[in-house]
Amino acid sequence: MEEKETETVDITQPFLEAVKSLTLGELLHDPSFGLFEAMSAIEMMDPKMDAGMICNKGKRTIMNFDQAVEANKLKLEDFSMKELIGITDTTISCLVTWLEGHSLAQTVFTNLYLHKPSAIVNKYLKAISVITLKQVDVIEECVSKAGVFEEEDFQPSVYGYNLAAGFSDSKASSMLRECEDEIQKNEKRLKSQRSQTNGLEAGDIDTNTELEEISALLARLKFLRNLHSLLLHVWKRDNLNECPKLISVCQESLAVMQKSMSFGLQRDLQDTANFMIGFELYVNQRLLPPTFPRSTRIKSVDEAFSYMDAFLQRTKTILKVTTIQNFHSILEFFNTFSESQPCVLSRSLLQLLYGPLRFKKPGLEDMIESMKESVKTFIAPPVLTNKTICSQNREISECVEMFFDRCANPFASLLMTCGHNRARQRDRLAHMLEEFANLQYETERIDAYIHSLCQVDGVRQHGNCFSNWILYHISKLMIRYVLTGFELELYSVHEFAYIYWYLYEFLYGWLLSSLSRAEAYVAEAEASTNCEKSGKKASKNRAKGNKSKSKAYTKEILLIQAEQHLAGGYFKVMMGFMNDKRLPLPHKEFDNESVRYRHRFAAFASIHNPSPVHYLQYKSISDISAMQPSVNLYVAAARSFHQARQYLEVIPGSEKEVAELLKIAKTNFVVVKLLASGHTKESVHPPEFDFSVDPHFPIIKVK
Amino acid sequence: MVSSEENEATVSDGIRYISYESESQMPGIMKLIQKDLSEPYSIYTYRYFIHNWPKLCFLAMDGEEMVGAIVCKLDVHKQVNKRGYIAMLAVDERHRRRNIGSTLVLKSIRAMAEEDADEIVLETEITNKSALRLYENLGFVRDKRLFRYYLNGVDALRLKLWLK
Ligand SMILES: CC(C)(COP(=O)(O)OP(=O)(O)OC[C@H]1O[C@@H](n2cnc3c(N)ncnc32)[C@H](O)[C@@H]1OP(=O)(O)O)[C@@H](O)C(=O)NCCC(=O)NCCS
Numbered sequence: 001m002e003e004k005e006t007e008t009v010d011i012t013q014p015f016l017e018a019v020k021s022l023t024l025g026e027l028l029h030d031p032s033f034g035l036f037e038a039m040s041a042i043e044m045m046d047p048k049m050d051a052g053m054i055c056n057k058g059k060r061t062i063m064n065f066d067q068a069v070e071a072n073k074l075k076l077e078d079f080s081m082k083e084l085i086g087i088t089d090t091t092i093s094c095l096v097t098w099l100e101g102h103s104l105a106q107t108v109f110t111n112l113y114l115h116k117p118s119a120i121v122n123k124y125l126k127a128i129s130v131i132t133l134k135q136v137d138v139i140e141e142c143v144s145k146a147g148v149f150e151e152e153d154f155q156p157s158v159y160g161y162n163l164a165a166g167f168s169d170s171k172a173s174s175m176l177r178e179c180e181d182e183i184q185k186n187e188k189r190l191k192s193q194r195s196q197t198n199g200l201e202a203g204d205i206d207t208n209t210e211l212e213e214i215s216a217l218l219a220r221l222k223f224l225r226n227l228h229s230l231l232l233h234v235w236k237r238d239n240l241n242e243c244p245k246l247i248s249v250c251q252e253s254l255a256v257m258q259k260s261m262s263f264g265l266q267r268d269l270q271d272t273a274n275f276m277i278g279f280e281l282y283v284n285q286r287l288l289p290p291t292f293p294r295s296t297r298i299k300s301v302d303e304a305f306s307y308m309d310a311f312l313q314r315t316k317t318i319l320k321v322t323t324i325q326n327f328h329s330i331l332e333f334f335n336t337f338s339e340s341q342p343c344v345l346s347r348s349l350l351q352l353l354y355g356p357l358r359f360k361k362p363g364l365e366d367m368i369e370s371m372k373e374s375v376k377t378f379i380a381p382p383v384l385t386n387k388t389i390c391s392q393n394r395e396i397s398e399c400v401e402m403f404f405d406r407c408a409n410p411f412a413s414l415l416m417t418c419g420h421n422r423a424r425q426r427d428r429l430a431h432m433l434e435e436f437a438n439l440q441y442e443t444e445r446i447d448a449y450i451h452s453l454c455q456v457d458g459v460r461q462h463g464n465c466f467s468n469w470i471l472y473h474i475s476k477l478m479i480r481y482v483l484t485g486f487e488l489e490l491y492s493v494h495e496f497a498y499i500y501w502y503l504y505e506f507l508y509g510w511l512l513s514s515l516s517r518a519e520a521y522v523a524e525a526e527a528s529t530n531c532e533k534s535g536k537k538a539s540k541n542r543a544k545g546n547k548s549k550s551k552a553y554t555k556e557i558l559l560i561q562a563e564q565h566l567a568g569g570y571f572k573v574m575m576g577f578m579n580d581k582r583l584p585l586p587h588k589e590f591d592n593e594s595v596r597y598r599h600r601f602a603a604f605a606s607i608h609n610p611s612p613v614h615y616l617q618y619k620s621i622s623d624i625s626a627m628q629p630s631v632n633l634y635v636a637a638a639r640s641f642h643q644a645r646q647y648l649e650v651i652p653g654s655e656k657e658v659a660e661l662l663k664i665a666k667t668n669f670v671v672v673k674l675l676a677s678g679h680t681k682e683s684v685h686p687p688e689f690d691f692s693v694d695p696h697f698p699i700i701k702v703k
Numbered sequence: 704m705v706s707s708e709e710n711e712a713t714v715s716d717g718i719r720y721i722s723y724e725s726e727s728q729m730p731g732i733m734k735l736i737q738k739d740l741s742e743p744y745s746i747y748t749y750r751y752f753i754h755n756w757p758k759l760c761f762l763a764m765d766g767e768e769m770v771g772a773i774v775c776k777l778d779v780h781k782q783v784n785k786r787g788y789i790a791m792l793a794v795d796e797r798h799r800r801r802n803i804g805s806t807l808v809l810k811s812i813r814a815m816a817e818e819d820a821d822e823i824v825l826e827t828e829i830t831n832k833s834a835l836r837l838y839e840n841l842g843f844v845r846d847k848r849l850f851r852y853y854l855n856g857v858d859a860l861r862l863k864l865w866l867k
Contacts, residue, residue, distance in 0.1 A: 025726030025750065025754070038747040038751035039744070039751075043746065101851055152851040421850050422850075423848040489829075490844070490845040490847070490848065491844070586841060587805075589809065590812060590841060590842045595866070600844075
């Protein structure tokens with residue numbers, strides 16, 4: 001870094017003089033000096049606070065690329081295989097550390113070779129350096145564009161470093177390919193040498209190691225090149241059908257890399273000055289904001305490779321989104337993927353593959369089309385199933401278009417919401433509920449209008465088809481909002497009762513009634529097509545489609561019913577525990593359940609249909625329970641868990657989710673039975689709730 | 704019902720609880736709190752809180768020795784509600800599990816409630832089991848999870864006690 005000529009003046013004395021006019025504790029400050037300023041203020045030169053001081057600790061001078069080369073401290077050629085492997089593995093570790101939310105300055109750019117790759121003489125290292133920069137470039141673009149990160153997820157700043165702008169993507173790729181070819185030739189030569197000497201010479205062991213090192217390096221080059229290419233394909237959203245192949249090449253290479261980690265030069269974790277050839281951990285210390293030094297521990301190679309392994313697996317998963325047609329399935333896909341708590345990069349890639357708010361391919365128009373299809377299969381609105389209605393009445397068709405246009409934004413935002421990290425999602429879901437409440441309000445009007453326009457002989461009633469579809473989604477959102485609270489470990493045990501009560505008595509119920517209303521509409525539609533059938537020729541395909549759809553319905557309904565009864569089971573057990581005084585309750589003085597309840601469900605306040613359930617309703621139920629013998633409550637809970645089990649057992653197929661819920665229902669049934677028989681009644685241990693099998697429905701444990 | 708007790712010393716279990724009085728107590732407070740923090744605070748942070756809300760800073764004294772301290776603030780949040788914030792709490796290691804921490808928290812909640820606070824919040828690491836237990840015992844609940852909130856990359860929780 002070049003430093004400008006500046007004149008340094010010692011102000012110690014004048015400062016100490018001036019300070020004398022202040023009394024003890026007095027602070028001279030700007031009127032706008034608030035908490036933020038106070039918290040980020042540092043005491044200069046205090047090594048615990050002043051990031052710049054790290055450079056001044058110790059005698060060691062921190063050198064940048066040019067300085068290090070000048071001082072003969074950074075070699076540019078004559079690398080051993082061991083060194084190349086070590087540098088590459090450390091670079092990948094830095095990349096992964098960056099992807100976990102640290103700054104580039106403290107991760108990737110601690111590798112001095114990346115500051116000036118064109119100056120590197122060794123062609124392998126040069127290619128590795130260039131492709132790494134290219135990867136940083138495309139990753140930064142992907143994540144920034146997708147826009148589903150927060151400051152804790154990802155730091156996009158490249159601190160003005162050049163990301164190998166002088167090399168095109170294809171150039172970078174061909175540089176690696178050249179190296180790979182050369183290495184492969186070498187490998188062949190060595191192998192033929194070995195077979196000539198027949199494996200009897202003393203040099204044989206050397207050749208073996210050499211061969212192994214060669215294939216270790218080769219795997220790394222392949223990995224880097226294919227990973228880059230994979231990212232580029234997703235970024236450009238072209239030739240996506242190439243991706244699975246790229247992923248499997250990456251996976252194969254990674255497997256070799258994982259077995260050959262020990263061939264690389266190992267990091268010195270004790271001595272930061274000799275961390276790894278070419279790395280200077282503090283080289284960018286002055287680029288960091290002058291706040292407290294954020295500690296950055298570079299991931300171990302093992303951790304980094306495992307990350308990559310999982311990342312490739314995730315990428316494989318998200319590519320499936322491109323084959324989904326049904327909009328409900330897309331929503332479900334986003335949801336399920338998000339539940340696995342994926343990394344910021346894979347979350348971003350998914351948005352690139354399906355992010356109609358930001359990207360054109362597929363864009364909002366495509367999304368609207370698939371929404372129409374989904375609504376059609378969900379509830380069969382006459383205006384969608386019967387083409388003639390719309391073609392005969394322009395006003396109707398305009399209303400329908402208006403409805404879907406109006407839906408596009410909230411639903412597309414919902415997809416984006418799923419892209420954020422789980423902790424942030426909860427807040428965003430609350431916000432989505434407001435948006436959906438507005439949408440619902442307008443939908444009710446649109447429904448009424450369409451309904452009035454459709455009063456034609458021989459046409460099914462429109463009723464409130466669209467509103468029912470919206471209600472279905474709102475109920476799902478509300479359930480999700482409540483459930484994420486479990487997942488993020490937000491609820492205290494003494495709150496479980498009203499949380500599960502709300503789920504059991506209302507949320508799942510609303511969802512189920514929207515589904516059964518939809519089912520009724522669909523049945524009506526089928527009946528009317530059957531009527532037509534007797535007149536005209538019926539299409540066989542249609543009938544088949546409907547049948548398979550109602551099967552999917554059944555499964556969804558059964559699962560919801562099972563979850564509803566699980567929730568009911570917990571509510572009743574909690575009531576029993578409460579009666580038996582087995583739950584630790586908060587200190588009386590500031591304990592106020594009604595206030596807590598109101599705030600916990602505050603996010604539902606914006607929704608008018610179904611309207612939020614008041615605390616008093618819960619209170620009256622829990623008061624009634626309090627008057628019952630606990631045994632009755634445990635018996636009732638056992639019945640609920642048993643019912644849940646019955647629903648789960650008739651779900652066809654053998655999905656993991658179902659099997660897990662089944663295990664929970666069965667175990668809890670047994671535990672609750674024991675409780676009903678008076679088992680552990682005198683226990684002083686509070687019950688425990690084990691969420692390890694499922695994040696929302698715990699296994700109850702009593703001692 | 705309103706008592707003026709907050710400004711006077713109270714004694715319980717041999718520990719005297721007093722309100723903050725002067726800058727001369729500052730070094731003691733800083734020493735006590737600094738010890739358990741994963742990230743350091745500059746003196747400006749302490750002064751920001753204590754000078755603006757001296758009545759919301761309480762100290763626990765064992766004789767002349769300061770063995771516990773709590774530092775809070777109270778102001779209007781997002782123009783709608785009056786939010787109390789517990790910025791710092793520490794009890795000397797040798798005096799823990801004697802209810803000192805809880806007493807300090809209760810004293811400051813009372814002081815803030817008296818000034819019409821709607822809610823009281825604070826952040827703590829998800830790994831800080833003793834602090835979590837202490838606050839949850841007093842009726843605080845976990846309002847939010849803050850992903851990788853601290854410098855060391857650990858998740859934090861925002862705890863809240865709703866008074867209204
Ligand atoms: C958190 C802290 C202030 C608690 O102070 P304390 O005076 O020991 O707390 P109390 O004696 O009032 O404890 C109250 C309850 O909290 C829980 N608790 C406190 N320390 C605990 C521990 N080490 N393990 C488990 N529970 C604990 C207990 O339920 C305890 O009640 P009990 O003793 O009747 O079982 C103290 O441990 C401390 O200074 N920690 C370091 C600083 C810190 O973490 N501050 C909070 C950041 S916001």
